[in-house]
Amino acid sequence: MPRRTALALTLLAASWSLHAAEPVKIGFLVKQAEEPWFQDEWRFAEQAAKDKGFTLVKIGIPNGEKMMAAIDNLAAQKAVGFVICAPDVKLGVAVNRAAKRHNLKVMSVDDQLVDGAGKPVADIPHMGISGYEIGKQVGAGLLAEMKARGWKLDEVGVLRVAFDQLPTAKDRTLGAADALKAAGVPAANIVDAPQAKTDTESAFNAANIAFTKNGKFKRWVAFGLNDEAALGAVRAAEGRGIKADAMLAIGIGGSQTAMNEFTKATPTALFGTVLISPKRHGYETAAAVYDWATTGKAPAPLTLTSGVLMTRQNQVELRRQMGL
Numbered sequence: 001m002p003r004r005t006a007l008a009l010t011l012l013a014a015s016w017s018l019h020a021a022e023p024v025k026i027g028f029l030v031k032q033a034e035e036p037w038f039q040d041e042w043r044f045a046e047q048a049a050k051d052k053g054f055t056l057v058k059i060g061i062p063n064g065e066k067m068m069a070a071i072d073n074l075a076a077q078k079a080v081g082f083v084i085c086a087p088d089v090k091l092g093v094a095v096n097r098a099a100k101r102h103n104l105k106v107m108s109v110d111d112q113l114v115d116g117a118g119k120p121v122a123d124i125p126h127m128g129i130s131g132y133e134i135g136k137q138v139g140a141g142l143l144a145e146m147k148a149r150g151w152k153l154d155e156v157g158v159l160r161v162a163f164d165q166l167p168t169a170k171d172r173t174l175g176a177a178d179a180l181k182a183a184g185v186p187a188a189n190i191v192d193a194p195q196a197k198t199d200t201e202s203a204f205n206a207a208n209i210a211f212t213k214n215g216k217f218k219r220w221v222a223f224g225l226n227d228e229a230a231l232g233a234v235r236a237a238e239g240r241g242i243k244a245d246a247m248l249a250i251g252i253g254g255s256q257t258a259m260n261e262f263t264k265a266t267p268t269a270l271f272g273t274v275l276i277s278p279k280r281h282g283y284e285t286a287a288a289v290y291d292w293a294t295t296g297k298a299p300a301p302l303t304l305t306s307g308v309l310m311t312r313q314n315q316v317e318l319r320r321q322m323g324l
């Protein structure tokens with residue numbers, strides 16, 4: 001064999017083995033990296049990475065520009081796919097196009113991506129919660145506790161901290177409102193408090209405005225799309241002297257935001273939360289994208305996960321059962 005050919009072959013083999021040694025990379029992009037729910041999802045995705053032997057690339061994407069840059073960045077790092085909870089679900093077509101351009105597998109988590117007409121992007125598999133059903137569980141939890149306290153349904157104000165531009169948020173809060181109405185709460189008692197973002201501060205501001213406008217109610221129940229929304233309402237009520245004896249809120253999530261409240265010595269008005277599974281959402285989506293990219297086996301098009309009502313009383317046991 002001529003020396004030059006031998007050398008070329010050696011170099012080729014070396015580059016091959018280098019390539020083989022590089023671990024597979026999967027991205028996990030989330031809209032609100034500072035929120036405990038997303039921290040938990042990342043933690044369980046890391047677990048999947050460890051179990052399956054890939055590298056997880058975690059990137060916070062608070063807006064569309066950062067999101068597009070993150071996808072390009074993943075491609076530059078030779079990632080093979082990513083899981084995404086986008087800052088705006090209407091970016092669905094842009095996400096799909098960018099993923100295809102870079103030959104990356106993509107799956108959404110929590111917030112399902114939609115196209116220009118508001119329809120789910122068909123070729124992006126999704127895992128999220130069954131929003132309306134979980135909302136109904138929130139409503140049922142509030143009703144049970146109102147009953148236990150002997151509150152008259154027609155005298156209670158219902159604060160719906162709303163973020164209706166996000167379909168899952170709308171589903172969750174409408175599920176709760178429908179459960180209350182079905183039990184006899186007058187529709188007129190339901191007060192919408194639209195929040196600008198899905199964090200506690202925005203919910204606090206939204207709730208404050210709603211309380212100011214509706215001073216006639218002496219007792220309140222509140223809910224929103226997540227624990228942060230419910231907590232914002234609780235904090236706003238406290239600021240007006242409406243404490244746990246006159247206010248009840250149930251969130252959705254069950255991560256640290258709720259746990260901080262449940263472990264306070266004096267119970268606050270955050271009565272409960274519907275515990276959902278960051279473990280399933282984080283672990284299963286990351287693992288599914290890895291399998292898809294490496295074996296060609298596509299994830300199920302749609303997986304909806306369920307929840308269970310958690311309160312101060314059952315939190316230790318429930319979190320243990322859920323492996324949290």
Ligand code: GLA
Nearest residue numbers: 037110111129198225226253
């Ligand atoms: C949305 C919310 C998050 C969390 C997830 C759970 O993304 O913004 O706070 O509730 O859904 O699926």
